[in-house]
């Protein structure tokens with residue numbers, strides 16, 4: 001099936017956020033072995049600056065899990081970013097790059113006891129939790145620590161929901177913070193996650209409203225909190241357009257102003273995807289091209305197991321921008337392809353109905369845009385195929 005002319009042309013524009021420094025023309029001149037992830041650190045610094053502008057007074061703690069490359073950590077540390085970790089391993093990584101544990105947030109609500117103890121020992125003092133069991137764990141292994149409760153919030157407008165796995169109900173959160181106090185911990189704050197790649201600014205407003213109601217109830221108990229942590233969820237541009245960070249920031253700032261009984265001293269956010277996704281292009285080679293039962297198949301040297309696991313995780317539709325090294329990428333007709341990985345497993349298939357030039361063939365390269373987030377950190381060497389090599393400019 002050939003695409004209609006209008007569809008064809010709609011596919012032939014790079015998303016406006018594709019870094020100018022990583023244009024297909026430039027990538028085609030490179031001779032690095034594939035697969036590799038080419039990352040423009042200037043884009044990460046630019047997104048960090050946009051967070052500061054869109055949400056003034058909110059401290060940014062980059063979610064290390066998103067892309068833990070030393071170059072990314074160093075670039076963000078240099079511009080003054082804080083960090084958020086999911087494990088002691090991530091804290092050790094940060095320490096190796098000179099980040100002080102005291103400035104780091106540990107926001108995984110369910111942690112191994114040994115990681116809590118090691119982080120506490122290293123000087124990290126702020127821990128998330130969402131249950132009684134976790135509070136007891138923290139009280140035992142990090143006595144006196146400051147704790148912030150993770151609220152379950154509506155994440156239905158995100159591509160990657162998280163609230164089934166984590167989050168206390170609002171009525172439980174109040175009792176949990178009281179329990180924290182009685183265990184000798186410091187009731188410190190509230191956090192929530194509206195789901196990764198959240199596309200509705202109203203999700204943050206509703207979550208802040210729930211936070212405000214909790215703050216009011218806690219004030220009745222004589223507990224005043226010191227931190228609100230907006231966590232992550234800020235969307236990056238893939239193919240579909242998303243609300244701008246300025247729009248989300250405006251909604252967040254207004255909600256904080258209107259819906260809280262008081263403004264805690266520390267307001268923080270933990271963006272991951274927003275800072276990293278648009279900074280990188282994943283460059284892969286075509287290993288094979290076949291027609292199977294009338295379906296065009298393209299076999300690449302990366303697949304879901306080599307960095308593109310997210311293509312299999314979402315119930316909600318979303319698409320990575322794709323381009324190729326074909327000199328006739330624009331002029332050739334396009335047709336739909338099923339794009340799969342190099343392994344003997346069919347579960348490494350990434351894209352269905354991807355519109356690509358009919359001329360694409362073995363040894364051409366495919367450029368997968370907005371690939372800086374949750375790619376390298378997910379990549380394995382399943383079937384003996386190496387993960388993408390990280391490369392940096394900027």
Ligand SMILES: Cc1ncc(COP(=O)(O)O)c(C=O)c1O
Nearest residue numbers: 063107196232233270271272273
């Ligand atoms: C606790 C926490 N903070 C921040 C993030 C970053 O979220 P995102 O990449 O959507 O900004 C995550 C992602 O899973 C998370 O679990």
